[in-house]
Amino acid sequence: MLDFPKWKVWAIIAAVAVSWLYALPNFVSPGTLPSFMPQNQLPLGLDLRGGSHLMLEAGTDDVARARLESLEDTVRGEMRSAEGGAIAFTDLSLAGGRLRFTVSDPARVDQAFQLLTKATAPIGVGSGRDVDVARGDLPGQIVLAPTASGIANAVDNAMAQAVEVIRKRIDELGTREPTIVRQGKNRIVVQVPGLQDPAALKALLGKTAKLEFKLVNTTADPAEVAQGRAPPGSQILPAQEGGTVVVRRRAIITGDQLVDSQVSTDDNGRPAVSFRFDSTGGRRFAQATTENVGKPFAIILDGTVISAPTIISPILGGNGIIQGNYTVQTANDLAILLRSGKLPVELKVVEERTVGPDLGADSIRAGVIASIVSVLAVSVLMIITYGRFGVYSVLALVINVIMILAIMSAASFTLTLPGIAGMVLTIGAAVDANVLINERIREEQRKGRGVISSVETGFKEATRTIWDANSLNIIVAIIMFLFGSGPIKGFAVVLSIGIATSVFTAVTMVRLMASRWLASARPAALQI
Amino acid sequence: MLLKLVPDTTNIGFVRLRFIAFGLTLLLTLASIGLLATRGLNLGVDFVGGLTMQVEFKAPPALDTLRERVDRIGVGQSALQEFGSASSVLIRLPLPEGDQGAVQRVVGQVQTALKKDYPGVTFARVESVSGKVSEELIRDGAWAVGLSMLFVALFTWFRFEWYFGISTVVALVHDVVVTLGFFALTQLEFDLNIVAAVLTIIGYSLNDKVVIDDRVRENLRKYRQMDIKQIIDLSVNETLPRTVMTSVTLLSALLALLFLGPEVIFGFTAAMVLGIVVGTYSSIFVSSSLLISLGVKSRAEGGLKDDRMAGAERVTRKS
Numbered sequence: 090m091l092d093f094p095k096w097k098v099w100a101i102i103a104a105v106a107v108s109w110l111y112a113l114p115n116f117v118s119p120g121t122l123p124s125f126m127p128q129n130q131l132p133l134g135l136d137l138r139g140g141s142h143l144m145l146e147a148g149t150d151d152v153a154r155a156r157l158e159s160l161e162d163t164v165r166g167e168m169r170s171a172e173g174g175a176i177a178f179t180d181l182s183l184a185g186g187r188l189r190f191t192v193s194d195p196a197r198v199d200q201a202f203q204l205l206t207k208a209t210a211p212i213g214v215g216s217g218r219d220v221d222v223a224r225g226d227l228p229g230q231i232v233l234a235p236t237a238s239g240i241a242n243a244v245d246n247a248m249a250q251a252v253e254v255i256r257k258r259i260d261e262l263g264t265r266e267p268t269i270v271r272q273g274k275n276r277i278v279v280q281v282p283g284l285q286d287p288a289a290l291k292a293l294l295g296k297t298a299k300l301e302f303k304l305v306n307t308t309a310d311p312a313e314v315a316q317g318r319a320p321p322g323s324q325i326l327p328a329q330e331g332g333t334v335v336v337r338r339r340a341i342i343t344g345d346q347l348v349d350s351q352v353s354t355d356d357n358g359r360p361a362v363s364f365r366f367d368s369t370g371g372r373r374f375a376q377a378t379t380e381n382v383g384k385p386f387a388i389i390l391d392g393t394v395i396s397a398p399t400i401i402s403p404i405l406g407g408n409g410i411i412q413g414n415y416t417v418q419t420a421n422d423l424a425i426l427l428r429s430g431k432l433p434v435e436l437k438v439v440e441e442r443t444v445g446p447d448l449g450a451d452s453i454r455a456g457v458i459a460s461i462v463s464v465l466a467v468s469v470l471m472i473i474t475y476g477r478f479g480v481y482s483v484l485a486l487v488i489n490v491i492m493i494l495a496i497m498s499a500a501s502f503t504l505t506l507p508g509i510a511g512m513v514l515t516i517g518a519a520v521d522a523n524v525l526i527n528e529r530i531r532e533e534q535r536k537g538r539g540v541i542s543s544v545e546t547g548f549k550e551a552t553r554t555i556w557d558a559n560s561l562n563i564i565v566a567i568i569m570f571l572f573g574s575g576p577i578k579g580f581a582v583v584l585s586i587g588i589a590t591s592v593f594t595a596v597t598m599v600r601l602m603a604s605r606w607l608a609s610a611r612p613a614a615l616q617i
Numbered sequence: 618m619l620l621k622l623v624p625d626t627t628n629i630g631f632v633r634l635r636f637i638a639f640g641l642t643l644l645l646t647l648a649s650i651g652l653l654a655t656r657g658l659n660l661g662v663d664f665v666g667g668l669t670m671q672v673e674f675k676a677p678p679a680l681d682t683l684r685e686r687v688d689r690i691g692v693g694q695s696a697l698q699e700f701g702s703a704s705s706v707l708i709r710l711p712l713p714e715g716d717q718g719a720v721q722r723v724v725g726q727v728q729t730a731l732k733k734d735y736p737g738v739t740f741a742r743v744e745s746v747s748g749k750v751s752e753e754l755i756r757d758g759a760w761a762v763g764l765s766m767l768f769v770a771l772f773t774w775f776r777f778e779w780y781f782g783i784s785t786v787v788a789l790v791h792d793v794v795v796t797l798g799f800f801a802l803t804q805l806e807f808d809l810n811i812v813a814a815v816l817t818i819i820g821y822s823l824n825d826k827v828v829i830d831d832r833v834r835e836n837l838r839k840y841r842q843m844d845i846k847q848i849i850d851l852s853v854n855e856t857l858p859r860t861v862m863t864s865v866t867l868l869s870a871l872l873a874l875l876f877l878g879p880e881v882i883f884g885f886t887a888a889m890v891l892g893i894v895v896g897t898y899s900s901i902f903v904s905s906s907l908l909i910s911l912g913v914k915s916r917a918e919g920g921l922k923d924d925r926m927a928g929a930e931r932v933t934r935k936s
């Protein structure tokens with residue numbers, strides 16, 4: 090039991106040396122270690138370094154609605170380009186999660202039905218239909234309904250796109266090291282370190298930034314509009330300065346074709362936002378403005394009309410400018426939004442945890458002081474209780490802390506405030522293994538065993554108990570990690586690592602130290 | 618001379634005290650349940666939604682004026698509390714009506730209002746949780762605690778015997794209930810951190826119980842002529858130095874954290890300190906004595922013909 094083969098001794102020494110090597114970067118300033126040595130410092134959680142944790146959620150209903158709206162485009166497109174001339178239809182409605190419309194000419198209902206079945210056919214082999222196409226109850230009526238899997242796919246695509254857009258927006262802000270990850274079906278977690286006030290960030294993330302250019306319907310009856318009824322093919326939108334504007338539903342061009350957007354000034358020297366279309370967009374813009382000279386068109390951002398200038402002459406270069414009541418700041422924000430593209434779905438902040446950098450620094454300081462005092466208190470207690478074996482436990486304890494630091498730094502596990510608490514707890518608990526062993530040795534000595542026999546039995550009997558107790562604790566830590574969120578996870582990580590390393594340091598290493606001493610000193614009596 | 622917290626050979630009749638202990642345990646448990654039912658827990662934003670803000674002012678603000686200012690925004694009844702120093706105030710607001718994004722709009726409104734009326738304020742900490750997210754956090758937390766208990770019971774059953782499983786879990790439920798009762802009594806905020814604390818209490822209280830159970834099992838094999846009451850008394854007494862020493866070291870580490878650690882985790886550490894005390898008590902007085910009530914008998918009394926005992930080592934030496 091107390092014999093250690095040479096290789097085992099070397100393996101233990103190697104493990105300790107490697108731990109020191111990996112823990113070392115945490116004790117020196119970055120860049121001072123030679124390049125062949127590990128450089129990873131322990132990543133600190135936002136609660137320690139300050140920063141914002143934001144959880145954004147997309148309304149799945151919004152995605153479903155957007156999916157229906159894009160189906161409307163499909164229907165209009167397919168009907169317009171049908172073989173044998175456009176198929177006329179009436180009563181198109183988007184209600185109850187379904188798109189309904191009625192084909193005017195009974196003879197062409199079948200053709201329309203087939204066109205749409207084909208247009209919405211699944212692309213992948215073996216994948217189910219995203220949209221069900223069916224006949225409605227009324228004669229000539231066709232009903233398109235996105236299936237559950239279709240909506241799930243749409244949500245999935247929208248979220249993947251949203252992550253990209255958010256990444257661009259945050260990069261534009263010049264924020265360092267943001268973490269952007271999808272969580273669950275319809276959520277995105279954004280973590281940005283070092284922010285004092287995330288208001289600007291939240292404002293950027295909360296805007297969809299859907300830019301549309303639509304023609305203003307100047308022929309609408311003001312009385313009807315006042316009642317909230319728009320003429321067919323038109324819609325009523327609120328204007329930024331107040332009041333409403335009636336615009337054609339169909340957009341002449343959307344922000345999807347923007348390639349750049351910058352802050353500039355208008356003719357009066359006030360801040361404005363300039364934009365440039367890509368070549369296709371530029372051509373379409375040129376064509377639309379050429380055809381509609383003298384008419385007003387509306388620039389719409391997220392469903393609000395920002396301005397509705399009249400087209401004085403065709404705009405051919407693919408460039409334009411948006412005027413509104415902007416300050417340099419708001420103009421800059423809008424330019425960033427337009428540059429990074431629109432979000433496919435509106436995102437809402439459903440959870441925020443922001444910690445200012447000062448508070449974070451306070452927490453680190455307090456946490457470190459508490460840890461040091463804990464180690465000291467436990468050390469004093471162990472040494473005055475168990476003497477030499479207490480010293481061994483304390484040495485093991487220090488190496489245990491170093492090992493936890495090393496593993497967390499090497500694997501880039503984040504240290505959070507609950508993590509520090511976990512560390513302090515591990516310090517207290519790691520000595521439990523030694524207490525078990527030492528108490529058992531005391532007991533065996535009382536029973537009249539010799540020194541070596543007592544130590545041997547003490548280790549043997551206590552090890553079984555230590556394994557039982559630590560297996561149970563690992564189970565609890567794993568459950569915490571799997572089910573816990575945020576702070577619980579950070580705590581569980583440190584705890585799991587601490588349990589594993591404490592068995593190594595408190596049992597194996599202390600046994601090595603004890604056996605070396607017993608072999609060289611051959612004590613006749615053991616004071617413990 | 619080395620320190621001994623507990624004398625070498627104690628011979629305390631824990632089993633004889635068990636009816637008093639059971640009475641006390643019952644009283645503590647009922648009192649805790651009563652407190653939970655009447656006062657309830659002061660659930661944090663993690664579990665009921667809403668927002669908490671730690672605001673740092675340039676100079677200590679008049680709390681009444683500040684409260685009146687926040688309430689004037691019309692986002693619900695605010696609760697204000699000094700946090701650490703007089704110029705640091707914790708503002709708590711309930712979950713507003715409306716959609717998932719409503720709580721964030723309130724955050725914005727409050728921050729704008731405070732920045733205007735109190736120039737130079739900074740927001741050291743902002744936590745906002747929407748209704749749906751808080752429901753999920755409650756659900757996950759309950760699952761974590763419930764599953765931990767279940768696995769603990771299963772493991773103890775598998776590793777020992779079924780009655781060890783039951784006695785351990787009964788004692789653990791007691792530990793958890795009393796800890797919750799403490800939170801109902803003190804009205805310290807009960808948040809996600811506290812759930813982690815409760816899970817850890819389960820873990821470490823378990824340590825104590827496994828150590829004693831282990832010794833009971835060992836002694837059952839060793840001393841076939843003893844009756845179960847003697848065996849349990851002997852086992853608890855033999856492990857007493859270890860139980861006390863470990864609890865004392867854990868407490869010394871935790872007390873350092875409680876008084877010197879960051880204010881933010883005060884509740885967390887307080888829960889741990891209490892949990893260690895309660896867990897130690899229930900290990901010594903409740904879980905092992907419960908084995909008797911569960912009808913465990915030693916071999917001398919004609920019990921334990923279990924196969925798992927067949928391979929046990931024979932120790933002939935008697936104490």
